[in-house]
Amino acid sequence: MLAATSVFAQKPTEINQKNEQGEKVGKWKGYYNDGSVRYVGQFKADQPYGTIYHYYGDGKLQTKMVYPTPKVVYATMYYSTGDKLAEGKYIDKLKDSTWLSYGEGNKIVEKGDYKKGQKQGVWQTFFQDGGVSAEMSFYNDQKDGPFRMFYTDGKVKDS
Secondary structure, eight states: OOOOOOOOEEEEEEOOEEOOTTTTTEEEEEEEETTTEEEEEEEETTEEEEEEEEEOOEEEEEEEEEEEETTTTEEEOTTTTTTTTEEEEEEEEEEEEEEEEEEEGOEEEEEEEEETTTTEEEEEETTTTSSSEEEEETTTEEEEEEEEEOTTOOOOOOO
C-alpha cells in the first residue's frame, strides 16, 4: 500500500512591506511601544484602502475607517467603553457631510454638517429622549444666526 502525500508550499503572509518607491503596500500592522496593536489595515501605493482599524492600548476598538476610494473615508469612532462616539465622512482628509456624535447608550447628542472641514447649516444637540435641546446655524465655520434652546416639550426658551 502506497501513501500519497502532497506538499503545498505556503507563502507566509508578509506584513508591513514597501514597494520599490518606498510606498506602503499590502497588509500593515502598527504597534504601540508596549507591543500591543495600534492599527491594522491595507495599503496600495501608500494609500489606505478597504477597512482600517485603530485600537486603544488595551486592544479595544477606537476607530473603524472604511475607504471606498483613497480620498473618501467613512469613520466610526468609539469610546474606550465600546460605545459609539462619532461617525461621519472625510473627503481629502477633511470632515464632510453629516456627522453624528453619540452619548450614553449610543444615543445621538449632536448632529451637524461639514463642507470641506467647515461647519455648515443647522447644528443640533439633543436630549436623551431624542428631542432637540439646541440649534445653531453655521456658514463657513462661523456662527450664522441666533442660537436657540428648547425645553424638553419642544417649546423655545427665551434668550
